Amino acid sequence: GAVVSQHPSWVICKSGTSVKIECRSLDFQATTMFWYRQFPKQSLMLMATSNEGSKATYEQGVEKDKFLINHASLTLSTLTVTSAHPEDSSFYICSARVSTTYEQYFGPGTRLTVT
Amino acid sequence: GQNIDQPTEMTATEGAIVQINCTYQTSGFNGLFWYQQHAGEAPTFLSYNVLDGLEEKGRFSSFLSRSKGYSYLLLKELQMKDSASYLCAAMDSNYQLIWGAGTKLIIKP
Numbered sequence: 001g002a003v004v005s006q007h008p009s010w011v012i013c014k015s016g017t018s019v020k021i022e023c024r025s026l027d028f029q030a031t032t033m034f035w036y037r038q039f040p041k042q043s044l045m046l047m048a049t050s051n052e053g054s055k056a057t058y059e060q061g062v063e064k065d066k067f068l069i070n071h072a073s074l075t076l077s078t079l080t081v082t083s084a085h086p087e088d089s090s091f092y093i094c095s096a097r098v099s100t101t102y103e104q105y106f107g108p109g110t111r112l113t114v115t
Numbered sequence: 116g117q118n119i120d121q122p123t124e125m126t127a128t129e130g131a132i133v134q135i136n137c138t139y140q141t142s143g144f145n146g147l148f149w150y151q152q153h154a155g156e157a158p159t160f161l162s163y164n165v166l167d168g169l170e171e172k173g174r175f176s177s178f179l180s181r182s183k184g185y186s187y188l189l190l191k192e193l194q195m196k197d198s199a200s201y202l203c204a205a206m207d208s209n210y211q212l213i214w215g216a217g218t219k220l221i222i223k224p
Contacts, residue, residue, distance in 0.1 A: 044202070046214075102145065
């Protein structure tokens, strides 16, 4: 299957700082990538859909100025959590969609802890 | 509205067979996905059905009935490592995935 990497796998940061998470499709091109957040024992929550070369589409209730998404190439999307607060602590997972089959493959996730 | 229903939790015995059902209602339909998610890890792709019928992949099989808005994931010869959450997701007319809440499968020895 297709491989998606995510970096870093975990990060601890202080309240008020910004954190950037990278998502890469390693062996395929992904015109569309997705960013999810998952709190413990809860379902995946789609935050935004990222299309290469255009602005991301955010789900209702997700602050676009707080969660900055950049999809600069067909293999890389980044999520920047700006001015992080403890309530932003969560498991952030990206996925990339294969353009031809629409199958969606997930990165391993990034566990963010804001102190 | 769009909706995915699947059981919250199921329990099965090692070596047995378990079927996890999923019903969906979406605006348009472009296929049904199953993912496995172990605790603390990201989901991994299991199967994709877009045509009616059963698709088999080793111990795992997935079935789809488009007319009934119904799918199931069948796991055979259960192993302890199969303990995980199983997520059903339907793709709508905009090629967006609509996710179920997941079924937590507990395997007992």
